[in-house]
Amino acid sequence: MNANYWKLLSIIIIAVLCLAIPICLSKNVSSQNLLLIQSTEMSEVKISVSVDDAHLTQMQQISQQLQSSGMNIEQTLSSIGVICGSIQPDRLNSLYQVEGVKNIESQQGYQLAPPDSNVQ
């Protein structure tokens, strides 16, 4: 058994592995496993964070602290004391540790009726 033999054998084994693993996975794919795979990618949720009255003058600092805790900041709204953005769900708890955070809510969507509806 020379070096070429071992080289060839390892290539064959690697090739088999590359083919086998996806096939095994796809055989076993059910909707549950799909969710498992997707969750490992962790899509972010859009949130709004309100700041308490005592910290209304420190919006930029709070925004930075939220960012350090994992929030992607989209808007820092200083007149009303709200910071909007997105975050991975598993990092949500750490936001509550930021001093000055009052309420955190997930964002909701709004949809008007079609413009030719009777009721709008």
Add this chain to the structure above:
Amino acid sequence: MTNNLPIRPIQTTGRYLVLLPESDVRSGMSALTDFTGVRDTDMSVYSNLGVVVVSLDPDRLQSLNTAVAGDAPIIAAEPEQIMYAIGSSVSGEIVNYLQGYKDGVTNLADNLGNGNVALGEKVTPSIFTDGVATWGLQATNVVDSNYSGTGIKVAVLDTGLDLNHPDFAGRSITSQSFITGEEVQDLQGHGTHCIGTACGALNPPDPSSPMRYGIAHNAEIFVGKVLSNQGSGADEGILAGIDWAVTNGCQIISMSLGASASPGTPFSQIYEDIAQRALSQGTLIIAAAGNESNRPGVVNPVGRPANCPSIMAVAALDNQLGVSWYSNGSINPDGGAIDIAAPGGNAGQAPLPEIYSTWTTDLNAVQPPGALRYNSISGTSMATPHVAGIAALYAEATGKRGLELWALLMRDAQRLPLSSIDVGIGLVQAPI
């Protein structure tokens, strides 16, 4: 209440309630002494109220009237009346006393300087029809108002505005889009319709049909596009729009948008937080109660964010002042209340008609009905800008802002023989 007993004349005590200037009660008391001879020591003084109670001989009455009519620091005077506690059964004579007393108090209150705002004739529940002005402007007494919203900034957060619409030519318009990838230009129509109702022209320049449809015809218009040309939006854009309006000093924010709330759902704490902050900064937020109901069988809760206590939630009425069939109700406790009602139309069901206002004339509007100069539609979306426009008239007339402005709208609303769950305090009325 029964009214079987003979009605006696109002009973007075022989004393008089005299209203003096709150800021200078002492001058008022001196003047009272000068005119009537009554000494300080014979006056019962309520200095926090600026009211003095005095006994007066009938021959001194003319002197008192002269004092009230002249330049003296004496504002008004009324006979003191006898009051009774209200028992479990109220007789006709008691009702009469209370009515008389109420008239007296109302008279005093009117003299307290509420911006000299008078009310027009009481609007009786009858059938309103479009005429020189839309039925909505008639039912709310806007047609009799001398106010225009001059000096007041009204922000409408919606699908934008057709900036080329001829009816808005010459108006002060500030605009901002909060929809990524879209301009403020309204390609949907809803926003233009709402802005037309809230702030439309006094004399619309349409040669074919110059019916007035707008309320605060000289207000400064702030257009915040927080809903896309497809009518979609999210909290981020709406909150940014609110922040923009507050930062720009808008006294009124009108939001004809919402998401349905389930029975038992609490209101958003964040929207409540920002609404309170807006109020304290002099901005009143008015929002549509939502159209998820199907009366008489199905009444759904006020939607989000109108269900916040600090946001004024508007229900819709038809042209006979009945509740519109789709209009939501105060179902959820702890917030979720209907505050006030305004013309919204009955959406194709009798009684007609609907709410006529401007639409987008932009040929790029792809959804039906496409480009129109005007359109008639219904909804709590249409009721809301009626309240917003009238709020602007009050803001101009009285100088009041925030919660005080809220109180004026509630104070002067026409009470209706309908449940407050459905119409709140009643039909909004314009200051005359």
